[in-house]
Amino acid sequence: MTDLSVDLGFIKLKNPVIASSGTFGYGLEFAPFFDLSKLGAFVVKGLYFSPCEGNPPPRLVETSSGLLNAIGLQGIGVQRFSEEILPKLRKFKTAIIVNICGQSDEEYASSIEFLDRQKGISAYELNISCPNLKRDGLCPALDPKATFSVVSLAKKRSSRPVITKLSPNVTDIIEVAISAQEAGTDAVSLVNTFLAMAVDVESRKPVLANVFGGLSGPAIKPIALRMVYQVANRLKIPVIGMGGITSGKDALEFLIAGARAVSVGTANLIDPEATLRIIEELERYCHERGIKRIEELIGSIKA
Amino acid sequence: MMIVDPRARIADKKGWGNYFLLSFESPRIASESCAGQFIMVRISAHPYPLLRRPFSIHSKDERHIEIFFKVAGTGTALLSQKKTGESVDILGPLGKGFSADTAVEGEEVAVVGGGRGIAPLYFLAQELRGRRVSPKIFYGGKSLEDIPLKEKFEREGFDVRFSTDDGSCGYKGFVSDFLHEELEKLSASRIFACGPEAMMKKIALAARVRNIPAEFSLESQMGCGFGVCWGCVKRIRKNGKAIWAKVCEEGPVFSGEDIIWPESEE
Numbered sequence: 001m002t003d004l005s006v007d008l009g010f011i012k013l014k015n016p017v018i019a020s021s022g023t024f025g026y027g028l029e030f031a032p033f034f035d036l037s038k039l040g041a042f043v044v045k046g047l048y049f050s051p052c053e054g055n056p057p058p059r060l061v062e063t064s065s066g067l068l069n070a071i072g073l074q075g076i077g078v079q080r081f082s083e084e085i086l087p088k089l090r091k092f093k094t095a096i097i098v099n100i101c102g103q104s105d106e107e108y109a110s111s112i113e114f115l116d117r118q119k120g121i122s123a124y125e126l127n128i129s130c131p132n133l134k135r136d137g138l139c140p141a142l143d144p145k146a147t148f149s150v151v152s153l154a155k156k157r158s159s160r161p162v163i164t165k166l167s168p169n170v171t172d173i174i175e176v177a178i179s180a181q182e183a184g185t186d187a188v189s190l191v192n193t194f195l196a197m198a199v200d201v202e203s204r205k206p207v208l209a210n211v212f213g214g215l216s217g218p219a220i221k222p223i224a225l226r227m228v229y230q231v232a233n234r235l236k237i238p239v240i241g242m243g244g245i246t247s248g249k250d251a252l253e254f255l256i257a258g259a260r261a262v263s264v265g266t267a268n269l270i271d272p273e274a275t276l277r278i279i280e281e282l283e284r285y286c287h288e289r290g291i292k293r294i295e296e297l298i299g300s301i302k303a
Numbered sequence: 304m305m306i307v308d309p310r311a312r313i314a315d316k317k318g319w320g321n322y323f324l325l326s327f328e329s330p331r332i333a334s335e336s337c338a339g340q341f342i343m344v345r346i347s348a349h350p351y352p353l354l355r356r357p358f359s360i361h362s363k364d365e366r367h368i369e370i371f372f373k374v375a376g377t378g379t380a381l382l383s384q385k386k387t388g389e390s391v392d393i394l395g396p397l398g399k400g401f402s403a404d405t406a407v408e409g410e411e412v413a414v415v416g417g418g419r420g421i422a423p424l425y426f427l428a429q430e431l432r433g434r435r436v437s438p439k440i441f442y443g444g445k446s447l448e449d450i451p452l453k454e455k456f457e458r459e460g461f462d463v464r465f466s467t468d469d470g471s472c473g474y475k476g477f478v479s480d481f482l483h484e485e486l487e488k489l490s491a492s493r494i495f496a497c498g499p500e501a502m503m504k505k506i507a508l509a510a511r512v513r514n515i516p517a518e519f520s521l522e523s524q525m526g527c528g529f530g531v532c533w534g535c536v537k538r539i540r541k542n543g544k545a546i547w548a549k550v551c552e553e554g555p556v557f558s559g560e561d562i563i564w565p566e567s568e569e
Contacts, residue, residue: 022532023531023532024531025530025531029529029530029531030531032304032305033305033307045531045533053546053547054533054536054547056547057523057524057534057535057536057537057547058524059524059533059534059535059536060524060526060532060534061524062352062353062354064351065350065351065353066353067353067354067526069526069532069534071532071533071534074533074536074547217350217353218350218353246350266353268527268531269354269355269526269527269531269532270345270353270354270355270527271307271345272307272394272529273307
């Protein structure tokens with residue numbers, strides 16, 4: 001039996017597989033498919049303080065081995081989440097991470113203060129990197145100073161660990177990651193989606209009503225992996241790697257490159273049991289090679 | 304109850320030009336399915352095409368469910384090339400269907416399908432018949448070759464009439480206009496429809512004028528089909544408020560009273 005657990009310092013996960021925010025609903029949607037307690041963790045869909053209407057459709061389009069979306073963080077807000085969803089999630093023996101969005105630093109902090117009074121949350125993930133909210137994909141994660149500001153305020157107000165989710169749409173992701181670390185984040189997760197677009201050649205209009213969207217799925221995996229490798233090499237805090245992971249092999253690449261845990265996103269939409277399958281594939285890989293603890297693999301890249 | 308059937312065998316396949324019928328052997332999904340619900344079909348085990356594709360359930364028997372589709376892009380083109388005996392990963396049944404279960408014996412019901420929008424209406428007609436309701440079916444398309452299920456409906460003895468834009472079969476003109484004229488003679492107590500948005504919007508108007516309750520099966524691009532990506536939304540009135548509602552979860556069938564139709568572009 002391989003020990004699949006990974007220690008992120010602030011929390012120990014039973015295995016390194018996390019379900020990503022925005023692709024896992026509020027978690028309960030997947031309960032008919034498998035026992036959520038089998039996951040290392042899951043991250044619920046991004047929440048603003050108040051309910052959010054989201055963007056007009058079309059909100060998504062498939063591209064070559066990728067998914068381009070501009071959902072616009074439609075959601076129920078922290079209060080309804082706490083009242084209607086969270087009580088039902090507490091029975092699952094897995095780490096529940098709440099993804100938090102904000103229009104301002106203060107909104108992130110207010111949501112954290114509200115959620116801090118609720119039981120059953122293991123950590124917060126600061127979504128400072130969603131590209132679908134403002135024209136040109138503006139968000140705090142594009143700027144080291146803005147990142148420092150929101151992360152340090154969130155840390156100050158939070159009694160729980162804070163993970164900062166980074167954007168790949170930057171010239172130097174290391175600079176932003178270091179800024180988040182200096183602001184006290186407990187971990188970084190990367191990458192969020194790539195700012196992208198598609199054009200309808202008949203109407204000559206952008207396919208997405210929002211014009212731009214975020215690209216995810218297998219198409220982005222090699223770039224995401226490169227960024228995770230770069231950041232993991234430079235930071236002291238744990239890195240959660242994500243971007244197009246659909247198989248155990250994909251997950252292994254991120255772990256070997258230095259991620260202490262991996263997050264599975266778009267694959268959940270196609271195969272509701274993708275996370276389970278990936279956990280099994282990781283276990284098989286370790287078992288067949290006599291690896292006793294999966295942690296041995298983390299950052300073991302020979303480069 | 305949604306079920307992943309990773310190896311649903313293609314039991315039968317029929318094709319007419321760009322239109323195809325595929326029958327999957329999947330007793331568990333079949334037993335749970337209601338008219339108006341849909342399945343998500345994984346076209347490839349590889350990452351292209353990436354997402355599953357949604358298809359209304361066209362008919363069912365004890366062991367099988369059938370889908371009817373027109374080749375419209377890469378996903379449907381690849382699906383149309385699959386052969387009898389191959390296995391396909393399907394997920395379903397999904398969404399909320401037509402309220403056929405509230406139909407009462409002798410009720411006059413109009414069922415209207417345009418083009419590939421006919422897909423869920425065969426199943427609906429079967430269900431209505433099971434409740435001793437004999438629906439008046441309107442089946443329209445651009446031309447005779449766009450109503451490939453003509454014989455199937457006739458063979459089953461359904462009360463069906465046809466329309467084509469070019470007059471090559473039945474009434475000449477849009478099926479929505481055909482229905483509009485026929486509504487003068489019918490005393491329809493309910494309308495069920497599926498087809499292009501412009502057609503459904505016209506029918507919704509005609510139904511509202513006559514105060515006839517109507518239900519429409521909406522089509523949308525879907526990411527997942529089971530409510531987690533929020534990609535498939537349409538404008539729906541809920542508790543007096545306009546919201547973006549998920550077609551996959553709250554639909555695909557909505558009451559005409561709740562749908563806020565988009566303004567036409569041209």
